[in-house]
Amino acid sequence: MYLSNIKLWNFRKFGSDDSTDYQTNPHLDLTLTNGLNVIIGENDSGKTAIIDAIKLVLKTHSYEYIRVNDKDFHQEANRFRIELTFEGLVPEEAKNFTEWLGWNGTGEEAKPFLKLNYDVKRQANKIFPTDVKAGIDEDGYLLTAEAKEYLKATYLKPLRDAENELIAKRNSRLSQILLSDEAFKGKEKDNDLIKIFSGLKEELENYFNGIDDAGQPKATEGKQIKDKIDSYIKSFYSKDNEGEFESTSTDIKSILEKLSLTLKGEPNPGLGTLNRLFMAAELLHLTKSNWSGLRLGLVEELEAHLHPQAQMQVIEAFQKQKIIQLILTIHSPNLASKLKLENLIICNNANAFPMGDSYTKLGKDNYKFLEKFLDTTKANLFFAKGVILVEGWAEEILLPSIANAIGINLTEKGVSIVNIGHTGFDHYSKIYLRQGEPNMTIPVAVITDSDIREYEKNGDDFVKREIQTVQQETQEKLATINGKAEQCVKYFPAPNWTLEYSLFKSACLKTTFETSVKTIHTGTDWNTDFEKALAIKLINKGLKKTEIAYQIANAIDEDLIKEVHTILNVDDTTDTVHYLVKAIKYATGN
Numbered sequence: 389m390y391l392s393n394i395k396l397w398n399f400r401k402f403g404s405d406d407s408t409d410y411q412t413n414p415h416l417d418l419t420l421t422n423g424l425n426v427i428i429g430e431n432d433s434g435k436t437a438i439i440d441a442i443k444l445v446l447k448t449h450s451y452e453y454i455r456v457n458d459k460d461f462h463q464e465a466n467r468f469r470i471e472l473t474f475e476g477l478v479p480e481e482a483k484n485f486t487e488w489l490g491w492n493g494t495g496e497e498a499k500p501f502l503k504l505n506y507d508v509k510r511q512a513n514k515i516f517p518t519d520v521k522a523g524i525d526e527d528g529y530l531l532t533a534e535a536k537e538y539l540k541a542t543y544l545k546p547l548r549d550a551e552n553e554l555i556a557k558r559n560s561r562l563s564q565i566l567l568s569d570e571a572f573k574g575k576e577k578d579n580d581l582i583k584i585f586s587g588l589k590e591e592l593e594n595y596f597n598g599i600d601d602a603g604q605p606k607a608t609e610g611k612q613i614k615d616k617i618d619s620y621i622k623s624f625y626s627k628d629n630e631g632e633f634e635s636t637s638t639d640i641k642s643i644l645e646k647l648s649l650t651l652k653g654e655p656n657p658g659l660g661t662l663n664r665l666f667m668a669a670e671l672l673h674l675t676k677s678n679w680s681g682l683r684l685g686l687v688e689e690l691e692a693h694l695h696p697q698a699q700m701q702v703i704e705a706f707q708k709q710k711i712i713q714l715i716l717t718i719h720s721p722n723l724a725s726k727l728k729l730e731n732l733i734i735c736n737n738a739n740a741f742p743m744g745d746s747y748t749k750l751g752k753d754n755y756k757f758l759e760k761f762l763d764t765t766k767a768n769l770f771f772a773k774g775v776i777l778v779e780g781w782a783e784e785i786l787l788p789s790i791a792n793a794i795g796i797n798l799t800e801k802g803v804s805i806v807n808i809g810h811t812g813f814d815h816y817s818k819i820y821l822r823q824g825e826p827n828m829t830i831p832v833a834v835i836t837d838s839d840i841r842e843y844e845k846n847g848d849d850f851v852k853r854e855i856q857t858v859q860q861e862t863q864e865k866l867a868t869i870n871g872k873a874e875q876c877v878k879y880f881p882a883p884n885w886t887l888e889y890s891l892f893k894s895a896c897l898k899t900t901f902e903t904s905v906k907t908i909h910t911g912t913d914w915n916t917d918f919e920k921a922l923a924i925k926l927i928n929k930g931l932k933k934t935e936i937a938y939q940i941a942n943a944i945d946e947d948l949i950k951e952v953h954t955i956l957n958v959d960d961t962t963d964t965v966h967y968l969v970k971a972i973k974y975a976t977g978n
Contacts, residue, residue: 389481389502390422390713391684395471400437401738403462404453414471415462418733418740422476424707425715426727428770429735430802438740439543439686441470442715445506445520446682447536448543449673450561456508456515467509474502474716480680484538488531489837490524504539538681542670545690546717548573550659550666554649563644563712565669570678572640585638596633614859659693664702674712683712691720699723707731712728725767729819734770737829741822749821757815766806769816773802775832777813782937783835783968790943791972792948794959801976811836817877832877835969837886838865843923844975850924880971884964888933892922893964896955897940904939908932 395414395533396402402416411661418438427435475492477500477703482489491498504522508515520536521528531539553561566572572579594600598611610633618630649665653655657665674683690697703723706714718724724732727752730745741747745755769775778784786806791798798805808816813834820828840862843850862883869881884890891901905922906914909932914921925931947955961967972978 389474389477389714390680391420391472391715392422392475392501393420393473394418394441395469395473396436396437396441396839397467397469398465399441399463399468399470400460400462401432401434402437403465403468403738405463405465409590415738416740419742420713420715420733421731421742421744422713424709424731425713425733425741426723427715427717427733427735428719428724430771430773431719433735434738434740436688437719438735439715441689441755442472442541442684443543444685445470445472446539446541447503448686449540450543450564452543452545458510458513458515460508461510467507469507469508472504474504474682475499481538484680485522485535488522488529488535504531521594541682541684541686541903542572543676544667544670544687546684546692548663548666548692549604550563550662550693554662554669555665556646556648558645560645561606561666562647562649562669563641565673566644566647567641568673568679569676572644577634579640581643582638582640585643589634589638593633614906636932648853660695660698663693664698667702671709671712675709685712685714687714687716690716690718691723692801696720696722700726703727719771721767721771723765724770725762725764729755729762732770734828737830738977739826741828743819747823748818750815750821754815754818757812758819761815766816768804768810769806769819772804773830774804774977775820775830776803776805776971776975777816777832777834778805778807779811779836780809780933782933783806783807785934785937785941786887787968787972789944790958790965791976793944793955794969794972796970796972796976798976803972820877821875829876831975831977833975834872834877834879835882835968835971836879837870837882838862838869838884840865840885841923841927842885842889843920843927845927850920850927852920852923876976880967880974882964882967888922888926888931888936890964890967891940894918895963896958896960897965897966900940900943900955904936904943905931908935926930 394416395418396416397414398404399415416434416438427438429435440460443452444456444460447454477485477489482500485502488725489500489502491500493499502522503524504520505526505528506518506520508518510516520531522531522535523529555562572581595608596610596614598606598608598614600606614631614633620630621631649669651661651665654661670685675683690702694702699720699722703726706716707728730742730744734741734743743750745752748760776787778787781896784805787805788798806816813836817832817834819833820830822828840858841853842858843852866881866883869879872879882890884893888901891897902914902918909925912921912925922931944955947953958965960966
């Protein structure tokens, strides 16, 4: 069985001030996969709220104290509701919930499902106690304590104290995990550890009583200590009293509480090592064979204390798990780049968007492409408040400086510039396009060249094309590119051939561009006909675009700190580089 869907009404971020329908219009309706689910998104986007909602309903195997408080209600709402639906129940699991099951389909094709609901109300800041119910109708019926035990989740909190969980202590998490394993469960009296510790108990007591293995008196340091203590006891009580050293209980629970787990060969393991050991122990618990209940692991901030290579190893291991369901939250582009896209869920604007093929407009080829080419740098787009997709390094280098020139700091705005290195924008932009509502609201600006050449090769020479033809073809191309705009994705094509040609035509950056070009290409004659020389370089792919962009960006940055600016206003709506400004403003929500 696995958690297939979670619905939330007025729970934390997921809510509405005027919503009263608690059955058909949830504020979050999230479908999960039977396997790995990784929730990503910017801070305060709702990732933890989803995990906490699951915990409130199911509770955890480690017996954390979990209760409802005022912050769980959306703003001023006086009621919240959580619904969890479980599917994929095999007969061994379904028998634990017979009286609460519903069925999808009919006849032999019917499949059981289990729906839980947790409906909480408050009045005058008093939260009324309630309990988890189950059943196919809205209210449901109370679950028994036994049924609840089969539905508990395993939870690893953010910044977890793995060392404290793995050391020997009363009710340690390690002892709980081991005690529930088939190696110990139901074998409380005849386990081999009982025999080992029973023998040790007898040896310890003989040591303090001064008795050898044959039961004969023997001088021991332990006996000397006991005799000294006994002398005080006799003075406190009477000469007939004496003390007795006893080792702790030899029941299996007490024995397991004496165990610690560490990494062999590592006398002082660090936080990263301990974190991985802790996760390994929890996986043992989730994959135990003598269990007919839920196998659900909730892990917040998986990357905590792990260096990038360790993160990759852990996520690869998690993706290979077959019989358990995992719901993780991460903040790591490194991890996001390693995951299969269909395992991702993006939190945005009080909603959550699964990236599976039944939800996005990505095709099979898109998924295959992204699996190979979605590296750590590009994975930043999953954590951004706005995204700008560009063709190459020149745009990536230049855009932050142009943004600063119009008073916008892209970093502060949470905008990621993603250099895809080619013109295959669909592979990335379709990540944000949904097959059905709700749509994503992250603004995605695509900056691309119009690629309508103003020069063409004629024999051994290069000649300028007829201006009206160029203008007509350009307008048609711009219309085609802009026509691709859909949902939150908008296109911002260069109005003149390429970025560099638009810079050359720009009133505000023309001089800066020409100076940079001449500085980089010292062996080219630029004085006779600069425009023709530029066109030849573009056609022959000989223009050093990255170095030129770097020079221009530096010039803009230096100009911004001068008292009197020499570079004209780049925010001029009539300028040929204003398409860059419009893209920046769109991605930043201006």
